[in-house]
Amino acid sequence: MLPPIATIIENFEIVEDEDMRLEYLIELGKALPPLPEALRNETNRVHGCESQVWINTSVEEDGGTPHLVLQGFSDSFIVRGFVALMIAYYTGKTPQEAAKLDGLDLFRQLHFGAHVTSKRSNGVRAMVERIHRDAVRLAA
Template sequence: MLAPLPTIIENFEFMDEWEDRYAYVIELGREMPRLPPERCTEENRVHGCESQVWLESRLDESGGKPILTLEGESDSSITRGLVALMIAIYAGKSPEEIAATDGLDVFRQLDFSNHITSKRAGGLRAMNERIQREAHKLSA
């Protein structure tokens, strides 16, 4: 189970070295539940990522307030950690809340833009756009 976003941000802020931050990103990916292979479909694949990335979303209305539940997978350990962080950003939010949130703000806050490749940054944008599209579709 992933740690809540405030805990993840706090942990990042304690780390001065980017080598430690990358190790933490990889650990986040290890902690994220695996998406079963049969759900790693073309329909769930995120295009625009250097690595293979799959995101599956569904509306969960069991708790009264509808929330968009996200699950993800990647074939790269660092990218899997970035997927986990993106999922943590949107965890527990309704489609309307997600549509009003820019998940990339957290990555900017943590200074990822200066420490990841342009291809990985493009992959983060692609993941965020995918989640935003799903949220807009479900909130309409």
């Protein structure tokens, strides 16, 4: 089970050692619930990532208010950690709220830009764009 995004942000702000930050990112990825094989399909595949990445976006009603529920997986431990960050960031938001968010802001806030390869940064960008498109579609 992933901790709330506020806790994740606090934990990254406390840890300054880059190796420990990477370890925490990998632990977040390991905390993701398994993505059923049936959802690892072409529809849920995120194109633009060097690793295999799947994100399933759905909406659930909570007290009459729709909110996003994201599930995801990657075959790379580090990228799976980034998937976990995006899931923690967007899950629970209404589609309208999620459509206004930019997961790249979170990526920058956590200071990953300087220590992540450009291919992984492009992968995160592809994840954010995919989630944003799903949120806009679900908000309509």
